[in-house]
Amino acid sequence: MEVAARLDEVRTRIARAAEACGRPPESVRLLAVSKTKPASAIREAYGAGQRDFGENYVQELEAKAAELADLPELRWHLIGHLQRNKAKHVVRVAAAVHSVDSARLAVELGHRAAAQPGDQRPESLGPRGRLAVLIEVNVGGEEQKAGCPPRSLGDVIEAVEAEPALWLCGLMTVPPHTDDPRGARPFFDQLVALRDEHGGAARLPELSMGMTHDLEVAIAAGATWVRVGTAIFGERR
Numbered sequence: 001m002e003v004a005a006r007l008d009e010v011r012t013r014i015a016r017a018a019e020a021c022g023r024p025p026e027s028v029r030l031l032a033v034s035k036t037k038p039a040s041a042i043r044e045a046y047g048a049g050q051r052d053f054g055e056n057y058v059q060e061l062e063a064k065a066a067e068l069a070d071l072p073e074l075r076w077h078l079i080g081h082l083q084r085n086k087a088k089h090v091v092r093v094a095a096a097v098h099s100v101d102s103a104r105l106a107v108e109l110g111h112r113a114a115a116q117p118g119d120q121r122p123e124s125l126g127p128r129g130r131l132a133v134l135i136e137v138n139v140g141g142e143e144q145k146a147g148c149p150p151r152s153l154g155d156v157i158e159a160v161e162a163e164p165a166l167w168l169c170g171l172m173t174v175p176p177h178t179d180d181p182r183g184a185r186p187f188f189d190q191l192v193a194l195r196d197e198h199g200g201a202a203r204l205p206e207l208s209m210g211m212t213h214d215l216e217v218a219i220a221a222g223a224t225w226v227r228v229g230t231a232i233f234g235e236r237r
């Protein structure tokens with residue numbers, strides 16, 4: 001199936017899931033996760049109206065951003081684990097980083113973003129010239145997973161807010177895998193509870209949660225961004 005047709009199916013899934021829980025469909029935004037997929041597939045999705053794309057690896061993000069620099073409204077989101085020594089590369093291309101998981105990383109990103117000349121800052125999800133940041137939380141407490149532990153969330157939030165070149169946008173999580181997507185619900189609920197504990201939607205407006213497998217469950221729990229790869233671009237090798 002073509003990317004455009006798959007994209008349509010995903011939009012329909014999102015709209016149905018939103019309606020099923022009484023939310024306006026436009027309250028859920030779609031991030032198309034294009035990791036490992038060629039620039040041509042991204043171009044196809046862009047042609048079908050998709051504007052936000054997520055990548056996991058900094059090098060791949062940079063290469064695709066260069067290849068697709070002619071698409072003026074395209075916004076790149078970094079969703080994979082970020083090492084501090086790569087922060088300087090990310091601030092050149094990203095509209096948002098969903099995977100900030102420590103105060104040290106927030107400080108480094110803030111400094112790098114501030115050092116980026118104003119006219120060279122990429123399009124932002126938030127106020128002009130400020131890099132939008134979501135804090136990734138490891139709600140499942142899995143050892144091998146990225147994300148800050150819930151008990152450090154307050155410190156990471158404060159570190160992001162202390163950086164004038166960053167804009168605190170919300171929280172992100174990747175729950176432990178369960179074969180039944182409903183198994184993810186307690187983890188999504190936990191992210192919502194953490195948001196409530198730390199200032200609510202006024203301070204943390206966006207919740208990035210839900211992927212191909214469990215986007216309906218995430219939307220029912222309150223997701224405002226779903227990150228979908230496989231359902232749009234097909235299986236990854």
Ligand SMILES: *Cc1c(COP(=O)(O)O)cnc(C)c1O
Nearest residue numbers: 033079211212213227228229230
């Ligand atoms: C790969 C990835 C996705 C997309 O997963 P699919 O199951 O292909 O929809 C979403 N979020 C993160 C953090 C990812 O690494």
